[in-house]
Amino acid sequence: MGYTFIVLGSSILAVLLAGYFAQKYLPPPKPKIVGIDLGTTYSCVGVYHAVRGTVDVLDVQDDHQCIPSVVAFSESGQILVGYDAVAQSEHNPANTLYDAKRFIGKVYTEAEIAKAQKQYPFKLSGIIIGTLREAAANNLSGPVTKAVMSVPAEFNQLQRNYTRKAAELAGLEVLRVINEPTAAALAYGLHNKLGLENVVVVDLGGGTLDVSLLNVQGGMFLTQAMAGNNRLGGQDFNQRLMSHLKKVITQRYGDHLTDKEDLQSLLLHVEEIKINLTKDKDCEIEVWLHSLGKTFSEKITRTLFEDLNRDLFRKVLEPIKKVLEAVEMTKDDINEIVLVGGSTRIPKVRQLIAEFFEKEPNTSIDPELAVASGVSIQAGIIGGMWPLTVSAVELPTQVKKIHL
Ligand SMILES: *[C@@H]1O[C@H](CO)[C@@H](O)[C@H](O)[C@H]1NC(C)=O
Ligand SMILES: *[C@@H]1O[C@H](CO)[C@@H](O)[C@H](O)[C@H]1NC(C)=O
């Protein structure tokens, strides 16, 4: 018995050593499995490179790494995806479909929606995944047939199955589906931690806030609690600044701004200002308003933006408190805080989270690429691209999301 064990042990060692030397002297293997982040607003694809030990999130359209999750059907029957779909959306709004992922696994009945969508709710997602697969195939100069995909933690089994189906439509076999917060934790290498860690993942995007509490131990991830707010995100912060500027315009010119084009143009500037104010303390808006025949300009400080959104920013803490309550933990039990989603770039949001935990959140990875990076790392692990044994397994969870 003991003898058999030793033989077995040394043959495993031999295999490991062979693998080690092969890795050292053979040309670097090409990534075979891609990681796909099919996001509600943006989607991206990445690959893990074993030798460098890093992830490339690939350019999909021009030099954009992530493309809007938007599909459009032109009058001539052409299918447009991502930035191409957004570019024509003003002229063809009825046939431009945003937020394709929300359709997954849901029965859609509205009559005016395009035929393809009625028949196959997941076809839209398939079209986006197909665009990502092509980008990866171009980058890797070869066919791409396998993927790992991330989905929202609250997706049920049916929605996960539909996600797989959507990928199959795009010619991809899905080897594993993982939760977005788990992917974000993977991006920070938390699967390599040996002791038990409690990780809070805060995902604040354009329109939704999701908070998850994960246990991570020896590469095993377990979701302990989830809470969120489906009506809080970057768009709400924009709206506060919009209302303020509309008031200023009314006061200055005695005219309400109602022209659709002008409002759209103002909103685009507001989005740009919000982004600039994450690094600058103040900036100047300058926008031509054709309905008033005037160029409107106004200085906007970061402090003003924060004052306008004070109550909304504080709301970010509510689901954080809820997940801690749900598992009877305190903030001191949390080892790592991972931020995901573009709106977590807002300095005030980061500051409030850091003050609450009395600990700096991890922000070294671009919050918009964290999920794509993590799902690509999972793809690398499954593809055996890691030296020796690194694992990352997600245990199924029964917890229900708390909606605020
Ligand atoms: C693949 O993508 C990486 C990361 O963006 C880039 O550095 C590389 O040049 C691309 N390769 C090809 C062949 O497009
Ligand atoms: C999802 O797919 C699995 C494997 O194909 C199947 O066993 C399971 O019943 C499906 N679940 C639902 C809810 O469709």
Ligand SMILES: *[C@@H]1O[C@H](CO)[C@@H](O)[C@H](O)[C@H]1NC(C)=O
């Ligand atoms: C935002 O920043 C960019 C790049 O720094 C600059 O070109 C642009 O003018 C700025 N916009 C505003 C409204 O401040």
Ligand SMILES: *[C@@H]1O[C@H](CO)[C@@H](O)[C@H](O)[C@H]1NC(C)=O
């Ligand atoms: C995250 O940030 C904390 C506090 O700054 C730090 O101790 C920890 O090492 C960081 N973890 C990772 C994975 O970057």
